[in-house]
Amino acid sequence: MRVSGVFRVRSSDRRSAEIQNTFKPIKILTSIVSLNCSGPNTSWQLFWIVFKALASASVLGCFTFYCLYIKIRYHYNDVILSIKLTDAVQMCYDYSQYLVDLFFVFKYGRETYAEYHKHMINIDQILISTNYSAIRRRHIKFIAYFVVIWIITSACDFTAWAVSYGTLLPTLYSTSYIYLLIKMFSTLDLMSHVMHVEYRLKCIVNQLQECYCDTKHIPGDFSDPIGNKFWFYCESSSKLGNTNEKQPVRTLAGNNPQNVKWLSRCYLLLCEQCGFINCMFGTRILLNSLSLLIDMIRFTNIAVRLVTGSQPTMYASGNYPAAANILRMVTCALVVGTLVSQCERTYRQRDTALAVIDHILVGKEPDADLRSELTVLQGLIQLRPIQFHTAFFFRLEYGYLVSLVSVMVTYTIILIQSLN
Numbered sequence: 215m216r217v218s219g220v221f222r223v224r225s226s227d228r229r230s231a232e233i234q235n236t237f238k239p240i241k242i243l244t245s246i247v248s249l250n251c252s253g254p255n256t257s258w259q260l261f262w263i264v265f266k267a268l269a270s271a272s273v274l275g276c277f278t279f280y281c282l283y284i285k286i287r288y289h290y291n292d293v294i295l296s297i298k299l300t301d302a303v304q305m306c307y308d309y310s311q312y313l314v315d316l317f318f319v320f321k322y323g324r325e326t327y328a329e330y331h332k333h334m335i336n337i338d339q340i341l342i343s344t345n346y347s348a349i350r351r352r353h354i355k356f357i358a359y360f361v362v363i364w365i366i367t368s369a370c371d372f373t374a375w376a377v378s379y380g381t382l383l384p385t386l387y388s389t390s391y392i393y394l395l396i397k398m399f400s401t402l403d404l405m406s407h408v409m410h411v412e413y414r415l416k417c418i419v420n421q422l423q424e425c426y427c428d429t430k431h432i433p434g435d436f437s438d439p440i441g442n443k444f445w446f447y448c449e450s451s452s453k454l455g456n457t458n459e460k461q462p463v464r465t466l467a468g469n470n471p472q473n474v475k476w477l478s479r480c481y482l483l484l485c486e487q488c489g490f491i492n493c494m495f496g497t498r499i500l501l502n503s504l505s506l507l508i509d510m511i512r513f514t515n516i517a518v519r520l521v522t523g524s525q526p527t528m529y530a531s532g533n534y535p536a537a538a539n540i541l542r543m544v545t546c547a548l549v550v551g552t553l554v555s556q557c558e559r560t561y562r563q564r565d566t567a568l569a570v571i572d573h574i575l576v577g578k579e580p581d582a583d584l585r586s587e588l589t590v591l592q593g594l595i596q597l598r599p600i601q602f603h604t605a606f607f608f609r610l611e612y613g614y615l616v617s618l619v620s621v622m623v624t625y626t627i628i629l630i631q632s633l634n
Contacts, residue, residue, distance in 0.1 A: 229335050232346040233410075239354055240406050243399050247312075249319050267316050274392070278309050281386045289383065296629045297519065300512040301387075307508065308393035311501045315400060322494040330490045334410065337483050340476050341417040349409050356405060356552070360398045364391075367538075367545045374534035394509070394546070397502050401549055404495045405556050408602060411491070412556075414484055415563035415600065418477050422570040429469045429578040469580060474587040478594055485598045492603055499553075500604035503618065506546040510622045513543035515629045550618060557602045557610040564600050568592065 244250045248267035282305050290298045368391045375384040520536040571592045574580060580588065602610045608617070 226335050226339065229338050230331070233331065233334060233338075236346050236350045236353065236410070237406055239350070239357055240399070240403050243357065244403055247396050247399060249315055249396070249399060249403070250323070264320075267320070271313060271316060274312065275309055278305055278389050281305070281389055285386055289386070294519065296515055297512075300508065300515060300629070304505070304508050304512060305389060307505060308390070311498075311505055312393070312396060314501055315396070315498050318494055318498055322490070326490065327494075330487065333483055333487060337414055337480050337487075340480050341414060341421070345413040345417070349406075349413055353402070353406050353409060357402055359552075360402060360549070363545050363548065364395055364398060367542050368394075371535075371538040371542055374538035378535050390509075393505075394542075397505060398549060400495075400498055400502055401553050404491070404499060404602075405553060407487075407491045407495075408553075408556050408560055411484060411488060411600060412560040412563055414480070415560060415567065418480060419563055419567050419570060421473070421477055422567060422574070425469050425474065425584075426570055426574050426578065429574055429580050429584070432577065432579050469584050471581075471583040471587045474584065474591060478587070478591045481591065481594055482598075484600065488600055488602065492605075496603060496605035499610070500607055503550060503604060503608075506550055507618055507622060509546045510543045510618075511625050511629065513539040513546070514622065514626045517543070518626070518630055547619075551615060554610050554612060554615055558612060560600060560602075561611070564595060568595055571595075 241250050248263070248270045250263075282302065285298075285301070293301075372384045372388070372391075375387070517536040517539040520539075521533070571588055574588055575585065575592075604610065608614050
């Protein structure tokens, strides 16, 4: 905070590089499908990115509609109505969603994203956040997890269909593997931003916990019930004994009212960060979730048809393709569930911040200025909660998963009973 201009510039440059390093793994993956949102610096870079996006959209579109044409002409005659209907709708929908992804990447991927990045640095200048390595490690784990399950499910599905129908038909349906990978990349991209918000909220909570410990006790002969600030709000007690992990710097710690005011400013900036994230990803995740929902309905319907025998296979029993489709359905559910779980982790940090403020106001005896600033921060957190939504249609929370499961079960039953 109170540093010279030269030191601030150097610190800002270093933080910028560290923040970019946390996004580097997902940028490498999204750049493969031209969904990298970081803006170019020169006109030549912009031309190359636009050209690459147009080429990717053209190649993927030609491959998708060629496969659809071949299936309509040669294969759909041997498939029951519910399977061919859901498959044709999904192929057209997935390609349309990819075009929408490209539109939002170019809409928010240049000057707007640069401003977003500057605000992120400003927040860290105040909080002195040192969690970049933790964010990067955690995100790499998610990337590895998603890529591994994609490889396993795709290989199992292709092998199962090849055993039952030959290799030509699974090749025609392989576009679904590509689109599932694109949806995973979009989800991982959003999760990287959500993790940054979570860790910055965690820094605010740590500062408030320090404020609690430094504030005067209420007069009286009784012990402090939460004198150990890690009693309830730490995720794991084993982490406290890890001496190798660097402890956060207490730059804003203490019961200084001005420090709490800076925390209010940080939280307000985080709200603006979430606004940008929701603008850039809200519609995309809405379409992404609907696509995964269609996938789950389609895979469940195919599995039921194969098990009951209403959709016969060519060479062997349909049990292997049925099991592969159930596995792919679970994979789609895991993608949505992992994203929602990450958002819920961020919401819990907000709840923790409110709980610590309540303990300071009720269980301690802050002076008038400190109480006033804490009340302002408390009201700000309550009136402007951190939340991630799908273009204001649904909030990404556990209730959203219940709704998805309900819709999946309902429409699967409709397909099985009505379309034969």
